[in-house]
Amino acid sequence: MMTPTLPTFLMISAALFCIGLLAALSRRHAIFILIGIEMMLAAAGLNFIAFWRFGPQPAPPIGVMVTIFAIAIAAAEAAVGLALVIAVYRHYRTTDVDQVDQLKG
Amino acid sequence: MNSAAFFFIAVLTLSAAVAAACLRQLVHAALSFAVALVGVAAFYFLLGAEFVGLVQVFVYVGAVAVLIVFTILLTRHGTDENRGFNWSGVVIALAVLAALLWAIMRTPALYVAAQPGVTVTVRQIGEALMSDYVWPLQCVGLLLTAALIGALVLVLEEKR
Numbered sequence: 001m002m003t004p005t006l007p008t009f010l011m012i013s014a015a016l017f018c019i020g021l022l023a024a025l026s027r028r029h030a031i032f033i034l035i036g037i038e039m040m041l042a043a044a045g046l047n048f049i050a051f052w053r054f055g056p057q058p059a060p061p062i063g064v065m066v067t068i069f070a071i072a073i074a075a076a077e078a079a080v081g082l083a084l085v086i087a088v089y090r091h092y093r094t095t096d097v098d099q100v101d102q103l104k105g
Numbered sequence: 106m107n108s109a110a111f112f113f114i115a116v117l118t119l120s121a122a123v124a125a126a127c128l129r130q131l132v133h134a135a136l137s138f139a140v141a142l143v144g145v146a147a148f149y150f151l152l153g154a155e156f157v158g159l160v161q162v163f164v165y166v167g168a169v170a171v172l173i174v175f176t177i178l179l180t181r182h183g184t185d186e187n188r189g190f191n192w193s194g195v196v197i198a199l200a201v202l203a204a205l206l207w208a209i210m211r212t213p214a215l216y217v218a219a220q221p222g223v224t225v226t227v228r229q230i231g232e233a234l235m236s237d238y239v240w241p242l243q244c245v246g247l248l249l250t251a252a253l254i255g256a257l258v259l260v261l262e263e264k265r
Contacts, residue, residue: 003108003111003219004108004111004151005215005216005217005218005219006215006216006217006219007209007210007215007216008111008115009148009152010209010215011206011209012115012118012119012148014202014205014206014209015119015122015202016118016119016122016141016145017201017205018198018199018201018202018205019119019122019123019125019126019198020122020126021194021197021198021201022126022194022195022198023125023126024194025191025193025194025197025198026191026192026193026194026195026198027126027191027194028191029131031131031135031173031176031177031180032126032131032134034173035125035126035134035135035138035173036126038138038142038165038169039122039125039126039138039141042141042142042145042161042165043145045145045157045161046145046148046149049148049149049152049154049157050152052152052154053152053153053154053219053223054217054219057220057223058223060233060237061225061229061230061233064154064156064157064225064230065230065233065234065238065241067149067154067157068156068157068160068230069238069241069245071157071160071161071164071165072164072245072248072249073245073248074164074165074169075164075165075168075169075249076248076249076251076252077252078168078169078172078173079172079252079253079256080252080255080256080259082172082173082175082176082256083255083256083257083259083260084259085176085180086176086179086180086259086260087259087260089179089180095180
């Protein structure tokens with residue numbers, strides 16, 4: 001077994017991104033869609049850290065800083081998204097995104 | 106970097122992610138999601154960004170996963186969620202994965218050797234946050250405050 005290189009990290013984060021995309025596109029439950037979005041954000045953060053680690057050194061920790069800010073923004077997004085899920089559930093008594101279609105033309 | 110640890114973490118993370126995307130039971134999926142995020146944090150540790158790994162565990166596993174479980178418990182209803190699965194999403198996800206893997210394999214500039222002993226200390230991160238990243242830090246603080254107030258307003262009971 002060889003030591004992990006940058007392409008292996010990128011492939012893993014691509015796989016994680018696509019699993020998140022799968023969850024966001026194919027499930028009908030709103031919470032699954034949020035989980036998929038969070039997974040895609042985590043994959044993007046992994047990409048940033050991998051590029052920072054394999055980039056020219058010593059470098060300013062730009063990848064690390066971007067990942068920290070992305071984690072903070074993902075937390076805000078999760079809080080608002082879950083509050084939206086609760087509000088939609090109160091109104092429609094369901095969390096199935098296919099049934100929440102009142103605005104559909 | 107330890108290749109055995111890398112392989113183990115990769116298998117753990119990806120299988121937990123697949124379980125989070127495909128399990129029928131919402132609570133099981135949320136717990137698998139937490140395991141996948143712990144795996145991502147382990148990748149951060151392996152790559153020498155210990156502080157980011159810790160933040161990942163605190164924020165995602167400590168806050169976001171608990172929030173998701175709470176929301177599942179609040180919005181649970183009698184009928185179990187055995188709803189359909191949209192298979193066109195699988196096709197799109199596989200197409201995106203194939204395109205990404207093709208692009209990664211076709212880029213020879215990515216095959217660089219890692220320099221040993223690269224790490225980032227908390228002191229470096231703190232100094233960067235207080236010098237170059239002051240404005241992004243303030244904006245994130247504002248964003249988090251707005252998100253907190255917005256989430257509270259959204260879940261307030263409507264007066265009838």
